[in-house]
Amino acid sequence: MNSHINIINFLFFSAFFLVILVNGSSRNLPILSFDEGYSQLFGDDNLMVLKDGKSVHISLNERTGSGFVSQDLYLHGYFSASIKLPSDYTAGVVVAFYMSNGDIYEKNHDEIDFEFLGNIRGKDWRIQTNIYGNGSTSIGREERYGLWFDPSEDFHQYSILWTENQIIFYVDNVPIREIKRTEKMGGDFPSKPMSLYATIWDGSNWATNGGKYKVSYKFAPYIAEFSDFVLHGCAIDPIENSKCEDAPKFSSNSISITRQQRMKMESFRNKHMQYSYCYDHSRYNIPPSECVIDSKEADRLRGFDPVTFGGEVRHHRGKRHHRSRSIGAESSSI
Numbered sequence: 561m562n563s564h565i566n567i568i569n570f571l572f573f574s575a576f577f578l579v580i581l582v583n584g585s586s587r588n589l590p591i592l593s594f595d596e597g598y599s600q601l602f603g604d605d606n607l608m609v610l611k612d613g614k615s616v617h618i619s620l621n622e623r624t625g626s627g628f629v630s631q632d633l634y635l636h637g638y639f640s641a642s643i644k645l646p647s648d649y650t651a652g653v654v655v656a657f658y659m660s661n662g663d664i665y666e667k668n669h670d671e672i673d674f675e676f677l678g679n680i681r682g683k684d685w686r687i688q689t690n691i692y693g694n695g696s697t698s699i700g701r702e703e704r705y706g707l708w709f710d711p712s713e714d715f716h717q718y719s720i721l722w723t724e725n726q727i728i729f730y731v732d733n734v735p736i737r738e739i740k741r742t743e744k745m746g747g748d749f750p751s752k753p754m755s756l757y758a759t760i761w762d763g764s765n766w767a768t769n770g771g772k773y774k775v776s777y778k779f780a781p782y783i784a785e786f787s788d789f790v791l792h793g794c795a796i797d798p799i800e801n802s803k804c805e806d807a808p809k810f811s812s813n814s815i816s817i818t819r820q821q822r823m824k825m826e827s828f829r830n831k832h833m834q835y836s837y838c839y840d841h842s843r844y845n846i847p848p849s850e851c852v853i854d855s856k857e858a859d860r861l862r863g864f865d866p867v868t869f870g871g872e873v874r875h876h877r878g879k880r881h882h883r884s885r886s887i888g889a890e891s892s893s894i
């Protein structure tokens with residue numbers, strides 16, 4: 561009986577992933593209204609749900625940033641939002657779309673991050689991805705990239721696919737980074753249920769050229785727009801440790817990036833990646849075990865400004881407004 565159900569599950573979710581992979585798109589997944597999936601996290605009036613109920617503005621002014629959080633915790637799944645970033649002068653402004661369970665697991669939390677780093681006028685936003693697993697905050701696994709479009713001009717889709725053995729970051733359905741769980745990574749691979757978060761905050765001491773350029777409130781409010789919410793995962797109650805019975809089971813057996821998608825990913829990374837922790841000698845004498853070093857890539861990345869891309873400066877995530885957030889977890893994010 562059980563194995564019968566497992567086979568049906570397997571077939572069903574193979575089909576589900578095929579839909580994502582063949583189309584390279586999440587357009588067949590249900591789009592939630594803000595109230596269906598999320599709640600405000602902090603920032604009072606700086607969060608505004610639009611009339612359609614499907615879009616939300618979060619803003620940063622001299623008083624506060626703002627943010628929202630998913631109502632459920634998820635163990636694995638596909639999570640997505642369309643985001644339009646503030647334009648013009650945005651140095652020091654950070655917009656984050658990420659998963660975390662730092663509120664529940666203070667010492668051994670997991671995290672999967674998209675972070676958008678503002679810039680001075682005329683210079684592009686940069687985007688950063690990172691993961692932590694089971695409190696592995698002493699090992700940052702950051703990568704930074706430019707984009708092939710201006711993310712403040714229009715909405716673009718940013719997505720996270722997280723399974724038992726794999727994490728893929730997508731921009732407009734192009735995979736930009738794949739992280740496979742390796743045995744040596746051990747607990748460093750996120751493995752406990754997490755919530756989705758979106759925040760905008762003042763990252764003056766870190767975000768732009770290692771803190772050289774601060775947020776200028778002359779240009780406030782800075783408004784980030786979010787829409788097209790997809791929360792397609794296994795919702796779980798971490799306290800009762802409930803199993804997701806009628807929710808998707810994200811078996812990694814059924815996922816692989818198509819050859820065409822992989823070529824797009826490689827092309828993106830060759831053109832747009834500006835920093836990778838794997839090549840940062842100032843942080844790692846010996847790169848973490850999962851790194852595969854390519855000397856051409858090393859040469860290319862060395863060309864970028866060492867202050868901006870050295871990644872030495874620690875920062876918090878603007879989550880201090882969240883009442884139950886622990887100080888420890890906060891100060892340990894890079």
Ligand SMILES: *[C@@H]1O[C@H](CO)[C@@H](O)[C@H](O)[C@H]1NC(C)=O
Binds near residue numbers: 668746747748
């Ligand atoms: C995660 O951390 C906890 C507490 O430090 C530890 O007991 C557990 O074995 C770790 N899990 C993994 C998978 O490494």
